[in-house]
Amino acid sequence: MSSTLTVIAYLHAKPGQEKKLLDELLALREPSLAEPGCISYQAYVEAKDPHRIAMIEQWKDRASLEAHFETPHFQQFVPKLEGLLAEPFVIKHYASAEG
Numbered sequence: 001m002s003s004t005l006t007v008i009a010y011l012h013a014k015p016g017q018e019k020k021l022l023d024e025l026l027a028l029r030e031p032s033l034a035e036p037g038c039i040s041y042q043a044y045v046e047a048k049d050p051h052r053i054a055m056i057e058q059w060k061d062r063a064s065l066e067a068h069f070e071t072p073h074f075q076q077f078v079p080k081l082e083g084l085l086a087e088p089f090v091i092k093h094y095a096s097a098e099g
Contacts, residue, residue: 004039005062009055012086018050021084024077025055030071032057037064050063051086065093 013021025043032041037060046052059065068074081089
């Protein structure tokens, strides 16, 4: 398996907070893509439920992802989630099965 790491974060916005949550997530895109280990960073809104958003990210390796969590833009983002989420977010990590 490859050391490339795909991360999917599942977020469920509070009613009326969908746009604010999406705006905050999209604000992370450019600074995250500028990080050395970030390969891709994209938000997706569930087609049948706009309250549900998935962030799908690819990182060179786990160390790059861990460094991302320590960046100022990510650290400033995390406290904002409390007022925006209807439930705790879920993060899943996947490694390529194709090698």
